[in-house]
Amino acid sequence: MIGFVKALVIVLIGLVPALGADPAVVKSTYAKENVPLQLDPASPFWSAALSISMEQDSFGKVVPRYRTEVRTRWTKDNLYFLFICPYEQLHLKPDPKTHQETNELWNWDVAEVFIGSDFADIKRYKEFEVSPQGEWIDLDVNLHNPHHEDGWTWNSGFQVLAKIDHPSHVWYGAMRIPWSTI
DSSP states (O other), X not given: OTTOOOEEEXXXXXXXXXXXXXXTSOOOEEOSSOOOOOOOTTSHHHHXXXXXXXXXXXXXXXOGGGOEEEEEEEOSSEXXXXXXXXXXXXXXXXSOOOSSOOTTGXXXXXXXXXXXXXXXXXXXXXXEEEOTTSOEEEEEEETTSTTGGGGGGOOOOOEEEEEEETTTTEEEEEEEEEGGGO
C-alpha cells in the first residue's frame, strides 16, 4: 500500500556467521537478563542496543521521512525488538482488539519480523507483527501446505507493547519472542 511504510526485519537463525560483515545484517546485542517490554529508546536496555534504519516502502522506493529505526537485543530466553516509526498519517484498524490475535493485521500499519532458519526452504518461517495500537499476530508459515493460511492460529507466546506519540508523529512498537517457539 502506498502512503505508509511497514517496518520489516528478516532474521535467519544460525546463518549470520556465514553472511559475514554484510551491512544488511541486523546485529542483535546480548543482554544478561530478561526485562519486561519497554518503549523508551533512552532506557538502559534499549540504549545499549545497536540500531539500524529502514527507509524503503514495500516497492523498494526510498522514503526518508519514514525512516524507521529498529533495535534488537537477545537473552538466553528471548529475542527483543524495538521499532521507532515516524509517520504523517496512520492507517489503523478500526476497533482494535489487543487481547486476542488480529488476523490479516498486515493490511494496516504494522512492524513485522520474519524469522527463518533454512535458505534451502524459504517457504517455512515464523512471522510476528505489532500495530501502533498494540494489536498483534504471530504466524507459523508453511507455504508447502495447501492451507498455509491456517498458520495464523499458532500461538508463540510472544508479547507486544505499542504506543502512538501523536504530537511527535512517531509510533513505538516492541516485541519479546521466546526462543523456545522458534
